[in-house]
Amino acid sequence: MTLAPETTDLKIQLQLDGDWLTVCDLSTLFPGRGVAALLPNGRQAAVFRDRTGTLYAIDNRDPFTGAAVLSRGLTGTHQGRPFVASPLLKQRFDLESGRCLDDEAVRVATYEIQVS
Amino acid sequence: MTANLGATPTIVLVGHGMVGQRFLEALAERGLTATHRVVVLCEEPRPAYDRVALTSYFSGKTPEDLSMTDMEFIEKHGIELRVGDPAETVDREAKKVTSRSGLVVDYDVLVLATGSYPFVPPVPNKDAAGCFVYRTIEDLLAIEEYAKTRASTGAVVGGGLLGLEAAGALKGLGVETHIVEFAPRLMPVQVDEGGGAALLRTIEDMGLTVHTGTGTQEIVTDASGAVTGMKLSDGSEVATDMVIFSAGVRPRDQLARECGLAVGERGGITVDEQCRTVTDPHVFAIGECALAADGRVYGLVAPGYEQAETVAATIAADESEQLAFTGADLSTKLKLLGVDVASFGDAHGTAEDCLDVVYSDSRAGLYKKLVIGRDGTLLGGILVGDAEAYGTLKAFTGSVPPVSPESLVLPAGAGAPAQLGPTALPDEAIICSCNNVTKGTIRGAVTEHKCTTVPEVKKCTKAGTTCGSCVKVLGQLVNAELEASGVEVDKGLCGCFSQTREELYEIVLALRINTYQDLLDRYGREGARGGDGCEICKPAVGSIIASLAPAIGASNYVLDGEQAALQDTNDHFLANLQKNGSYSIVPRIPGGEIAPEKLIVIGEIARDFGLYTKITGGQRIDMFGARVEQLPLIWARLVDAGFESGHAYGKALRTVKSCVGQTWCRYGVQDSVRMAIDLELRYRGLRSPHKLKSAVSGCQRECAEAQSKDFGVIATAGGWNLYVAGNGGATPRHADLLAQDLSDAELVRLIDRFLMFYIRTADRLERTSTWLERIPGGLDHVRDVVVHDSLGICDELEKLMQAHVANYRDEWAETINDPEKLARFVSFVNAPDTPDPVVGFVPERDQMKPDLPLLSIGMRPAAPQEAALEGSVQR
Ligand code: SRM
Ligand SMILES: Cc1cc2nc3c(=O)[nH]c(=O)nc-3n(C[C@H](O)[C@H](O)[C@H](O)COP(=O)(O)OP(=O)(O)OC[C@H]3O[C@@H](n4cnc5c(N)ncnc54)[C@H](O)[C@@H]3O)c2cc1C
Ligand code: SF4
Numbered sequence: 007m008t009l010a011p012e013t014t015d016l017k018i019q020l021q022l023d024g025d026w027l028t029v030c031d032l033s034t035l036f037p038g039r040g041v042a043a044l045l046p047n048g049r050q051a052a053v054f055r056d057r058t059g060t061l062y063a064i065d066n067r068d069p070f071t072g073a074a075v076l077s078r079g080l081t082g083t084h085q086g087r088p089f090v091a092s093p094l095l096k097q098r099f100d101l102e103s104g105r106c107l108d109d110e111a112v113r114v115a116t117y118e119i120q121v122s
Numbered sequence: 123m124t125a126n127l128g129a130t131p132t133i134v135l136v137g138h139g140m141v142g143q144r145f146l147e148a149l150a151e152r153g154l155t156a157t158h159r160v161v162v163l164c165e166e167p168r169p170a171y172d173r174v175a176l177t178s179y180f181s182g183k184t185p186e187d188l189s190m191t192d193m194e195f196i197e198k199h200g201i202e203l204r205v206g207d208p209a210e211t212v213d214r215e216a217k218k219v220t221s222r223s224g225l226v227v228d229y230d231v232l233v234l235a236t237g238s239y240p241f242v243p244p245v246p247n248k249d250a251a252g253c254f255v256y257r258t259i260e261d262l263l264a265i266e267e268y269a270k271t272r273a274s275t276g277a278v279v280g281g282g283l284l285g286l287e288a289a290g291a292l293k294g295l296g297v298e299t300h301i302v303e304f305a306p307r308l309m310p311v312q313v314d315e316g317g318g319a320a321l322l323r324t325i326e327d328m329g330l331t332v333h334t335g336t337g338t339q340e341i342v343t344d345a346s347g348a349v350t351g352m353k354l355s356d357g358s359e360v361a362t363d364m365v366i367f368s369a370g371v372r373p374r375d376q377l378a379r380e381c382g383l384a385v386g387e388r389g390g391i392t393v394d395e396q397c398r399t400v401t402d403p404h405v406f407a408i409g410e411c412a413l414a415a416d417g418r419v420y421g422l423v424a425p426g427y428e429q430a431e432t433v434a435a436t437i438a439a440d441e442s443e444q445l446a447f448t449g450a451d452l453s454t455k456l457k458l459l460g461v462d463v464a465s466f467g468d469a470h471g472t473a474e475d476c477l478d479v480v481y482s483d484s485r486a487g488l489y490k491k492l493v494i495g496r497d498g499t500l501l502g503g504i505l506v507g508d509a510e511a512y513g514t515l516k517a518f519t520g521s522v523p524p525v526s527p528e529s530l531v532l533p534a535g536a537g538a539p540a541q542l543g544p545t546a547l548p549d550e551a552i553i554c555s556c557n558n559v560t561k562g563t564i565r566g567a568v569t570e571h572k573c574t575t576v577p578e579v580k581k582c583t584k585a586g587t588t589c590g591s592c593v594k595v596l597g598q599l600v601n602a603e604l605e606a607s608g609v610e611v612d613k614g615l616c617g618c619f620s621q622t623r624e625e626l627y628e629i630v631l632a633l634r635i636n637t638y639q640d641l642l643d644r645y646g647r648e649g650a651r652g653g654d655g656c657e658i659c660k661p662a663v664g665s666i667i668a669s670l671a672p673a674i675g676a677s678n679y680v681l682d683g684e685q686a687a688l689q690d691t692n693d694h695f696l697a698n699l700q701k702n703g704s705y706s707i708v709p710r711i712p713g714g715e716i717a718p719e720k721l722i723v724i725g726e727i728a729r730d731f732g733l734y735t736k737i738t739g740g741q742r743i744d745m746f747g748a749r750v751e752q753l754p755l756i757w758a759r760l761v762d763a764g765f766e767s768g769h770a771y772g773k774a775l776r777t778v779k780s781c782v783g784q785t786w787c788r789y790g791v792q793d794s795v796r797m798a799i800d801l802e803l804r805y806r807g808l809r810s811p812h813k814l815k816s817a818v819s820g821c822q823r824e825c826a827e828a829q830s831k832d833f834g835v836i837a838t839a840g841g842w843n844l845y846v847a848g849n850g851g852a853t854p855r856h857a858d859l860l861a862q863d864l865s866d867a868e869l870v871r872l873i874d875r876f877l878m879f880y881i882r883t884a885d886r887l888e889r890t891s892t893w894l895e896r897i898p899g900g901l902d903h904v905r906d907v908v909v910h911d912s913l914g915i916c917d918e919l920e921k922l923m924q925a926h927v928a929n930y931r932d933e934w935a936e937t938i939n940d941p942e943k944l945a946r947f948v949s950f951v952n953a954p955d956t957p958d959p960v961v962g963f964v965p966e967r968d969q970m971k972p973d974l975p976l977l978s979i980g981m982r983p984a985a986p987q988e989a990a991l992e993g994s995v996q997r
């Protein structure tokens with residue numbers, strides 16, 4: 007989680023096995039809307055930016071349906087914590103911990119994210 | 123209980139199924155895991171999982187999703203869980219259990235929870251390749267593999283609960299499915315003849331073939347030993363590539379027999395009311411392997427849970443908690459193949475002198491029966507096709523319901539009075555039978571334990587956590603209790619706004635607030651200001667802004683600026699998200715009228731992009747299976763051919779259906795097609811609290827079904843009749859006549875007013891039908907406002923609609939001409955040309971359908987590897 011200054015040539019990077027993978031320009035990320043990134047290991051990450059400019063990345067796979075769609079959900083704030091709601095069956099996931107807020111047993115992976 | 127002197131006493135649990143797991147939880151709750159060593163021998167390759175929900179694997183749940191075992195719980199309580207290591211022998215003399223791996227454990231208490239095994243009738247070739255049972259995750263994996271690679275036809279032996287579940291699963295795998303049942307009807311245990319007939323009809327309508335009153339005599343195989351068919355006892359033969367036996371279960375009491383414990387004549391380990399075996403005070407049996415004190419073996423999970431609690435309490439020997447298991451209720455509610463089936467209490471009416479109240483409509487697949495005692499006591503019942511009232515009825519069983527029994531089974535709209543609410547129930551009424559929770563306990567959760575939401579009450583009481591069929595009643599009770607105890611039930615839109623949707627509409631309109639952020643920061647709840655809102659208020663406010671766009675100076679293009687971030691995913695991609703992450707596309711076909719050239723264009727586009735096509739229930743054509751990056755390409759061609767968005771994705775006007783009307787039909791009295799097209803073009807793109815549907819019929823015969831629409835128009839010799847607030851869907855409602863014999867202009871003006879008044883005052887996701895029923899004064903009030911202008915707002919309503927009509931633009935035409943917006947239509951931001959690999963399709967009936975197994979297995983590395991991967995990237 008990093009605060010992103012408003013510049014256009016800045017890149018968003020995710021940490022994968024110790025290396026930083028560049029996924030897109032900071033400017034492509036629209037506050038409140040996510041994008042999906044394909045990772046070299048075949049998994050997918052959902053990347054979000056909130057209105058303060060804070061960035062988050064979690065696994066893109068919706069564990070309830072199996073579809074890779076979490077990046078297409080609506081984001082929000084619940085008791086001060088950021089979340090995304092799955093666009094399919096609407097379960098909420100905490101963007102910082104990956105925990106599902108509607109089902110304690112479910113959690114998605116999270117990724118370290120930075121701007122450089 | 124005598125413990126080995128000096129050593130910690132040991133409890134050994136054999137079998138880690140659903141009941142075994144509940145037993146462990148019951149031990150932990152009573153602190154027994156702290157004072158005892160607990161060893162669990164688990165035969166299956168995975169710890170306890172939700173067997174009741176097993177079939178949901180085929181709708182996309184993974185084995186991990188089904189797990190009921192929290193490893194943190196196991197570790198925290200120091201439970202020694204040995205997965206894949208079954209108990210092989212018990213030496214009761216020496217009090218030792220030996221496992222397959224050779225582990226020998228000394229026990230002080232032994233608890234057997236070994237469940238059941240599926241009974242396979244001893245027919246020739248029953249073990250041939252292609253024969254399966256339906257009990258474990260491993261069974262399902264094998265069935266799936268075989269069905270996908272080697273079978274196009276399948277047969278299920280047994281038409282009971284599980285047989286029907288298995289048949290549903292086979293059908294879902296694309297296999298042509300037969301069901302063979304020995305009894306003369308399906309589900310013979312739960313339903314009676316009438317219910318069986320309703321069920322049969324519905325299941326046959328789904329394309330399954332049912333053979334009742336006949337048994338399997340022999341499995342026929344080919345030279346390689348694989349199944350090719352089945353001979354039935356009535357002499358007929360069914361060609362089939364696979365067979366699933368689902369002819370009942372038998373208790374797994376082998377281990378018990380071998381160590382000399384008494385078992386029943388028809389199996390089951392004989393136990394007393396504490397679930398202690400009658401042979402040995404140190405050994406208990408619970409769940410499906412136990413023959414309970416009332417002489418029955420229970421094949422349901424709820425009684426097993428009760429037994430688990432009983433044994434834990436007995437071991438704790440806690441004076442305050444003397445539990446006994448003396449029998450249980452066999453009520454069940456299921457959704458089989460999409461059909462609701464429920465039975466409760468004395469469903470077959472075995473009590474002396476009892477009476478039946480039956481409502482049956484086999485055309486609609488409905489059958490409802492209540493069994494009533496002479497004195498009016500509700501004794502039991504059967505519901506097929508509509509089990510809405512199950513929760514309430516079950517809870518009233520054993521008492522005299524406060525309203526007449528007839529009114530409880532009549533469908534809404536057929537003269538039934540207001541539904542009986544759960545607030546009328548006595549405190550002892552069992553609300554959740556899976557977990558044996560009474561209404562009193564639920565009320566206590568609210569009043570004493572200060573729970574204020576359904577999730578909190580679930581956690582506190584365990585109610586609603588198993589089969590889920592009681593959750594609806596639970597919600598009603600919690601709200602009623604909150605209101606009664608003076609807690610003001612928050613009527614605000616969501617956690618971010620304390621205002622209702624209607625209040626927010628007024629604020630937006632009066633103050634011309636045209637961004638969500640501005641509204642949230644000025645009018646949101648204290649803690650929500652400055653935040654990111656939530657998925658409930660964002661689309662709701664987005665919709666208000668879109669409805670009022672011209673009046674408040676906002677863009678009327680929903681993907682402009684901040685509005686793009688407010689839209690549900692469907693509106694954001696201007697298409698409908700499907701279960702595998704692909705989208706469907708519905709171009710507008712006003713009034714359902716379409717010229718051959720345009721039909722051909724749709725055909726060509728669908729063919730070129732490999733889309734599944736279907737005529738919708740709304741008189742237009744849906745193309746399914748487009749990947750997100752294909753949407754702009756497809757729409758470029760559609761727009762080019764003169765099509766525009768059909769807003770199938772939006773809470774907006776959907777279709778105005780029409781009948782052919784006066785132009786062709788010998789009965790028609792007005793040009794219904796022209797009117798339907800005019801109305802559809804007038805109101806297209808209008809964002810509203812929920813979707814809006816309409817239809818125009820050319821005469822009273824009503825071929826366009828206008829009386830089931832939000833606004834429906836029926837031609838008369840003198841003009842048009844306008845009906846409002848009709849609804850199909852889950853709670854159908856016939857529309858009410860608002861005004862008669864209107865001219866074209868009068869009709870349009872009245873609809874303008876009606877729609878704008880609805881948009882102004884309805885709640886989020888409230889159709890016109892529920893809105894009309896909710897608002898004070900109902901139809902009369904609406905008529906006063908929109909016909910007689912009692913509030914003096916009609917001018918404003920008309921102006922708002924005129925502004926909408928004048929400013930309408932096609933969203934898709936707009937989007938394909940905007941490169942910045944188009945850049946959003948990719949699966950991956952870092953690989954725009956790569957399609958999402960999870961979106962795959964398999965053939966079906968000359969077209970294709972989503973490849974669902976790809977979703978559950980496609981991208982998922984094996985479990986342990988995944989855990990490592992998650993660990994390494996977690997913060
Ligand atoms: C495609 C279609 C079924 C079909 O293959 O025929 C369909 C498909 C869906 N319907 Fe429908 N409905 C379709 C006609 C209907 C009809 C018949 C009609 O319009 O004449 C009804 C009953 C009439 C009514 O609405 O009063 C209908 C009542 C519903 C309901 C229940 C609404 C209610 O008030 O109870 C829902 C659920 C909802 O909206 O909350 C629903 C929801 C849906 C959704 C949006 C479910 C979802 O969230 O995924 C489906 C998505 C469509 C998609 O992905 O493209 N659909 N749906 C029909 C599209 C018509 C069209 O051309 O736009
Ligand atoms: C498809 C399906 C749908 C169902 N739907 C419903 C429903 O809707 N409602 C309902 O109430 N019930 C339903 N049931 C029944 C419900 O699943 C059972 O009542 C419940 O699972 C019984 O729990 P149990 O722990 O007694 O047995 P199980 O869950 O079967 O667990 C017993 C475990 O013991 C293991 N075991 C056996 N012998 C040994 C040994 N020697 N050593 C170690 N382990 C051993 C077995 O491998 C098994 O894992 C359904 C069952 C199925 C198969
Ligand atoms: S509603 Fe009347 S006019 Fe229209 S098709 Fe039916 S019979 Fe003909």
Ligand code: FES
Pocket residue numbers: 553554555556557585586587588589590591592593
């Ligand atoms: S009745 Fe099954 S969870 Fe409540």
